[in-house]
Amino acid sequence: MSAVSPVNHHPSDETLLRYAAGRLPAGASVVIATHLEGCPVCRARFANFAAMGGRLVEEASPELMAPNALAEAMARIDALDATPPTPPPARIVRHDIALDLPRALRRCDVGRWRWFGPGVHLSRVTIPEAPAARLTLLRVGAGRALPEHGHSGLEFTQVLTGSFTDEFGTFRPGDLAEMDSEVEHQPVVDKQGECICLAAFDGEMVLSGLFGRLVQPFLKL
Numbered sequence: 163m164s165a166v167s168p169v170n171h172h173p174s175d176e177t178l179l180r181y182a183a184g185r186l187p188a189g190a191s192v193v194i195a196t197h198l199e200g201c202p203v204c205r206a207r208f209a210n211f212a213a214m215g216g217r218l219v220e221e222a223s224p225e226l227m228a229p230n231a232l233a234e235a236m237a238r239i240d241a242l243d244a245t246p247p248t249p250p251p252a253r254i255v256r257h258d259i260a261l262d263l264p265r266a267l268r269r270c271d272v273g274r275w276r277w278f279g280p281g282v283h284l285s286r287v288t289i290p291e292a293p294a295a296r297l298t299l300l301r302v303g304a305g306r307a308l309p310e311h312g313h314s315g316l317e318f319t320q321v322l323t324g325s326f327t328d329e330f331g332t333f334r335p336g337d338l339a340e341m342d343s344e345v346e347h348q349p350v351v352d353k354q355g356e357c358i359c360l361a362a363f364d365g366e367m368v369l370s371g372l373f374g375r376l377v378q379p380f381l382k383l
């Protein structure tokens with residue numbers, strides 16, 4: 163990836179292709195849109211996929227190609243390019259936390275922070291056209307570990323503030339972590355401060371360990 167980009171972790175080619183073809187689940191699409199807002203490298207990758215046309219998408223994964231996918235992809239690029247320079251960020255304030263909301267989230271309903279575990283709070287994000295999508299803001303205190311967990315589907319996590327480290331490296335604001343069902347990982351938030359992420363789950367999150375077994379029955383995302 164480009165040395166000038168401050169973003170070190172990006173979505174896979176397959177994920178960007180699925181996004182361009184309109185075939186990512188709604189929650190994941192919002193996370194990828196958030197990543198593109200802050201990542202010129204991926205905006206260029208995305209534009210290349212679209213410029214190569216539906217041919218590439220069709221050859222790569224014919225079942226992923228939606229009708230009008232190319233036109234929709236180009237419209238999304240136009241929308242990104244046409245965005246007026248830095249409008250004042252929308253902010254949400256929940257308890258003592260203020261957060262600059264990514265543009266992709268501003269049409270969504272963002273719920274209250276709810277206690278999830280020691281040092282861990284969740285806020286449910288509801289997408290108007292896909293209210294069942296599993297999309298959350300996750301706020302984890304400095305030095306805290308998230309419960310170790312695996313997945314029955316894909317998980318996309320975009321860092322908004324702070325940073326965390328797991329087996330795959332350190333993820334800072336603008337970075338995207340893409341995990342599949344083969345992966346069990348335990349992110350730990352770095353000691354400098356709390357970390358707020360936007361996370362989409364494609365399947366069920368499967369918690370492991372004692373904490374997970376205690377919390378799982380109460381987890382209704």
Ligand SMILES: [Zn+2]
Binds near residue numbers: 169171173197201203
């Ligand atoms: Zn990127």
